[in-house]
Every structure is written in C-alpha cells, then in structure tokens.
Amino acid sequence: MSAVDDRDAHIDASAAPLIEHLAELRTRLIRAVAAFLVGMVICFAFAQDLLAFLLGPIEDTMRSLGDPNPSMQYTAPQEYFFTQIRVSVVAGLMVSFPVIAHQLWRFVAPGLYRTEQSAFLPFLLASPLLFLLGAAFAHYVVVPLAMQFFLGFADVREVIVGVIPTEVPEGVVITEPVAPADDGGIDIVFDGKVNESLDITLKMIVAFGLCFQLPVLLTLMGKAGLVSADGLGHVRKYAVVGILLLAALVTPPDVITQIILFVVVYGLYEVSIQLVRIVERKRDARLRAEGLLDGDDE
Secondary structure, three states: OOHHHHHHHHHHHHHHHHHHHHHHHHHHHHHHHHHHHHHHHHHHHOHHHHHHHHOHHHHHHHHHOOOOOOOOEOOOOOHHHHHHHHHHHHHHHHHHHHHHHHHHHHHHHHHOOHHHHHHHHHHHHHHHHHHHHHHHHHHHHHHHHHHHHHHOOOOOOOOOOOOOOOOOOOOOOOOOOOOOOOOOOOOOOOOOEHHHHHHHHHHHHHHHHHHOOHHHHHHHHHHOOOOOHHHHHHOHHHHHHHHHHHHHHHOOOOHHHHHHHHHHHHHHHHHHHHHHHHHHHHHHHHHHHOOOOOOOOO
C-alpha cells in the first residue's frame, strides 16, 4: 500500500468518529430544542398567571403605599402579547431544563471515565437547584425591597369612593364621585408599563440565579486543578472588590439591597473555598492511597 493510500485510510478512520459525534450532537440538540418549545407552549397557556406572579412584589408594594387598585398599562397593541411571550420563554426554559441537562449529559458522559462521570453528575444536578434558590431569593426578598425603594418616592393619590343608592328618584342624575381639588401641587403617581416593570423582576431573577452558581463553578475549577483553596483565600480582598462592583451594577441604587447581595455572594464565595478544600483533601487521600503522593509532595 502506498503512502497516499495510508493517508487516505487514516483520514477515513478519523472522519467516521467525527461524523458520528456530529450526528449525535444534532440528535441531542433537536431533542433539547423540542423540549424547550413544548415547555414554552405549555407555559404560554399559563402566561397570565405567571405574569401576575412575577408582578406580585410590585402589586404588594403599591398596595402597601396606599393604592387600593394597582394597575399597569401597555401602549402598543402587540406589547402585552410579546410580554407574555417573554414570560413563556423564560418559564419554558426553566421547565425544560431537566430534559436539556439530560441530553447534555447523554452527549458528554460517553467521553468521560467512570470517576469523572460520578464527579460531574452532582454538579449538573446542583446547578438548577442553586439557580432556583437564587431566583426565589430575588423574587421574595430583593425585588420587594427594590420596588419599595423606587415607588416610595411618589405619593399615592387618594380617591374618594361614594356609595351609589339602589333606588334613584326620578330626575336625579348620579355622577361618579371625584377627589376634591388639591392646591398642594402636582400629583406624582406611578402609572407603569407592564414590560418595563417585568424587566426589573426578570433581571433580578437572572442575576441572582447566576450569582448562586458560584459554588458550582469554583468547585468544578477546583476539581480540574485550575484553582486552589489557598489561592482563593489569598485573592479574597480582590473578590470583595469584585462583589461590591457586582452589587452596584445588578441592584438598584439602594444601600440595603446592595448590602444583601454583597453578603449573600460573599457568603457563597467563602462556602466555595471550603468546598474546594474538601475536594483537595479527597484528591490527596486518593493519591496517597495509590502511592502517588507522600508527605514531601504534599
């Protein structure tokens, strides 16, 4: 066989596994996208309920400030429809994430050793749980504080509601009661748009959900040997500055909200250091049991 034939045979042998991997990737992507589309369609059927849930903190804040009937508006015919689409996309992604993660695992797992599979799988399960925890923290704690801060600057206009009698004498005209004239200046009231109010909630949920991924990210990097517990401890002061900048960027200009985010993310950073230290101890114990590590190497 000539050198040209050997080269062609080597190319054919290496191309076949590549084509199989690409076909496998296409199958996994199709299934993941199909799961996302099904989840989005299902969530669109409950889009109004999901939107009411997401706008709940704003409603509660408006009621606490004295507005008995909170309301919002949309200024374009298609605005409310596309707002529901956005809610359905986010909710559909969360609902279909287990299927997407399963397809990712089925694609990656054959290329991993058994020990690597057992190490990677817990992080794949912990990631969505931590994201949900961060999203819940943002929705129930951070967003209400942000709404209280923003809406607290405007006064709530009081409307006098009268009682309409059931029997009206002939010739009497019933008109709606109106608030008495106020010479104290211009009323500054909140008349928000649905999509703009929803943006605040979604940004907070995504930001805190991603921040809660910090332990997963740093622990995975520790398993890969990219970071160490001592190294993370030595750069703690730089991490504090970075977390403060993050709190200033993703939260409203409210000191209380920024302090809450800083405390939470810094706590996650300290937890990550301990998790990386546990990973290092387990790795050292395994290497020592295999005779690959002694006291001097440690």
